[in-house]
Structure formats: C-alpha cells, structure tokens
Amino acid sequence: VDLHERFVNAVSLLGGADKATPKSVMKMMNVKGLTLYHLKSHLQKYRLGKQSQREINAEASKDGGHSEVKAAK
Numbered sequence: 001v002d003l004h005e006r007f008v009n010a011v012s013l014l015g016g017a018d019k020a021t022p023k024s025v026m027k028m029m030n031v032k033g034l035t036l037y038h039l040k041s042h043l044q045k046y047r048l049g050k051q052s053q054r055e056i057n058a059e060a061s062k063d064g065g066h067s068e069v070k071a072a073k
Helices: 003-013 022-029 036-062
Strands: none
Touching (some): 003 022, 003 036, 022 036
C-alpha cells in the first residue's frame, strides 16, 4: 500500500477530510519519519481537491450532467 492510499484510508476512517486532523491522521497512519508539517500540507491540499470536486459535481447536477461552454455575449 502506498503512502497516499494509507493517508486516504486514515482520513476515511476518521470521518472524512473535514473531521480528520493532521495529528489524528499521523497516529492512524503510524509511518516512521512522517511529520505533522507534511500531513498539514497534504490534508489541506486533499481538502481543497475534495471541495473542487464537490463544486464540479454540483455544477454538473445543475446542468443536467452536461458541461457545455457557453459563449459570453
């Protein structure tokens, strides 16, 4: 299992990206040499990626699943 998979699994077990804390993820992963600094940064990027994905999905839902580029008038 690679490091990112372990990270995602730990975040999931902790209730998702919004509930997981860097310290709790670090304890759950139990990887020697991994620092709180690394996890803070990675968790922040992971949360931003999840937020962007939710926004894309919400836009697709409003659009009926079609993503069309509309020309500005």
